[in-house]
Amino acid sequence: MIRLEPRANPSKTMVFLTPILAVIATMIAGGILFTILGKNPFEAIRIIFLDPLFNEQFASYARPQLLVKAAPLVMIALGLSVGFRANIWNIGAEGQFIMGAIGGAAVALAVHPLESVLLFPLMIIAGGLSGMAYAMIPAILKTKFNANEILVSLMLVYVAFNFLAAMVTGPLKSPIGYNFPESRNFQEYPSAHNAELIANTGLHWGVVMTLGLVILCYIILTRHIFGYRVQLMGQSPKAAKFSGVSPNWMIVICLGISGAFAGMAGLFEVAGPAGKLTTTFPVGYGFTAIIVAFLGRLHPIGILLAGLLMALTYIGGELAQFQLSLPAASIQVFQGMLLFFLLATDVLVHFKPRFEKRKTI
């Protein structure tokens, strides 16, 4: 029988090892799932994890997609991780992502067809501020009325979806779009287009900004007193208050940061890879980023790696869908299992498993 013995100090090795264990466990459980669906599990796993990178036929399309998909995941997850470290649970990044996209796009569409180098930076700022403003709703409700930020932020995602639908059928609808519910195409609007910087790499300004934010977050979270205070707040709000941190301010700041990051990610997405506002452009980055944040251990470098892995399962999952005709839901289950197994293996960080016979005294 297996006994769990508490460790005196959390195991540093396990902090690094459990994400890898979780990936392996996901592959095994996913393999079983694919077998039940009547597919060859080894082939499915190969298509998901290896083909996007190494299959000659797909790699030229899939490799650039890796950055395109990883960038928003990492950017959103970075913002979320700051709050998660402080025990402030913003689950509504998807909503802030949508609002950021709308806010940033609206600036460009309002001045169409302005040609100015200042326009794109302005859009990024507007996107960030829109996401931040949207995250202020749960922040204010939490600080003023102690409303649970998990529920409020989550429910606001659905409000954002409806707001998006209202925008693309109303004020932001393209005047040249034959009445389709979509905005103007940013690819035809050079000063507002988040174009590929180097052809066929997937590298756009959002990717550059994401890398910058990874470094910035790493420095702030590990070297700066703000990162320390975030962690202290996560350990004990009482201790944080004693130390001189205002818990309410912390809630506002953490939700503000995660909202701003998600909003900017939304802007980069709509002005670049998605190209235009439609009701279907949000594909769930805001939710998947929660998995990325945890898989990356709420650590900026970990999040970068986790974001790349998650992007791989997105692309590989799509490949598997049309190659093996796997249902889309099975890929989502596969991604969800990753978080599940990570949380399950987390027990090893604080406990040591001991295999022994039950002894009788």
Add this chain to the structure above:
Amino acid sequence: MTNLLTLHGLTKAYPGVVANDDVSFDIGEGEIHALLGENGAGKSTLVKAIYGLVQPDSGTMTFRGQPFAPSNPNEARAAGVAMVFQHFSLFEAMSVAENIALGMDNPPKTADLSKRIIEVSGKYGLQLEPSRLVGNLSAGERQRVEIVRCLLQNPKLLIMDEPTSVLTPQEVERLFKTLRQIQSEGASILYISHKLHEIRALCERATVLRLGKVVGSCDPRVETNKSLAEMMVGAKLATPKKTEVTLGEPVLELDGLNLKSDDPFGVSLKEITFKVRAGEVLGIGGVAGNGQDELMSALSGEVRVDPQQICLNGAFIGRESPSRRREMGLLSAPEERLGHSAAPTMSLADNILMTAFDRQRLGRRGFIKRPPTTHFAQAVIEAFDVRTPNETVHAKSLSGGNLQKFVVGRELLQKPDLFVVNQPTWGVDALAAATIRQALLELASSGAAVIVISQDLDELMEISDTLAVLAGGRLSAPQNAADLTPEEIGLLMSGEVAA
């Protein structure tokens, strides 16, 4: 007298430390038996083995003539062992009755249970309101919940870990009456405490542990405090002394501080007025839950009040934040170590940053300077003899006494003008408590003002120059400590004498 519980050769080792080394002793039927020892002597591990929380590596136990090896607390409870922990195992978001129901194997309906709680608590003089939330109770009241929870099970053996650390003299007397009542009904009590005069007053036999081994057994009624303490520590002890200083100018003045508590069960502070002068130790006594926590947070800055209600060195600071107050010379240490004055799963070095970052200039433009932080942590560890491998271990891995030495040391090494401390020696062993009291006296001798909020009357009598008592959110006028008798203070504590 027959033996209720016999331990034979009990050994339990953890990685790196032998907590119990071949421990043998017995507890008679209807006996109040003391277990004495410093923090880290292995008392906790030993009682956890009896209560089924840890399984010994070797050795045997016999309970009521039967071999006894509980593999979990349920088995121990079923056999008739109950335990009141030093660190309470209560859920703050649940009511008193719900918490008690959780500890029972077959809890009755809440209404019936509430009736039983009121009945038992009345019978043993432990006032409790079953519907109150535990989160709103003081430490003293929480302990009553734990005791009542045990009494509801009619135990044969009641284990009590440091039960009086939060009680007034009158409450201790009442508790002793309760315990003797339990004893007269035939149960035995295993009583763990550092308060030697209590053990001498209450217990018939004592087993002394040091570093995991039984080092002696005696009848505490014929020993002295000193002889017991020295048996426990294995060394000679000195009592704290204060060098006489003339009191200087007032450092802190409170002028009619009113503070309405947000918590429906909290205590509102009413018209608190006092002065502390440089070189003075002001003791504030009182029963838990009479406004101590509220006063503490008003002084530390966790709760803001009208600016002119608190005056530090001539400046009105009622609205200043805790960090600003620290820079102005007011340092503090709240009662709860884990989760309030220290972060449990942060290293000791990181815990330094909690209060010393600004005042000790441990950063530049907000960026943490690691080497000075580490040095400061090491200085605290060395100056206050904190027993720890190094400054990288988590705060929660330290024993209560060692962590308290660290927390107090962290503030004292920052040379405060005014130091406010709540329950400085709560759950702290004799040697650590003596160190802390001595350090507080030395701080006052160096010309700082010190406010000690404590429920330990002996402690207050030992170190205070002036003494005041909090009762129902009101503070009595501070009086010269030497002129007060324990009885007078006890009366002030019960709030029966208007200040």
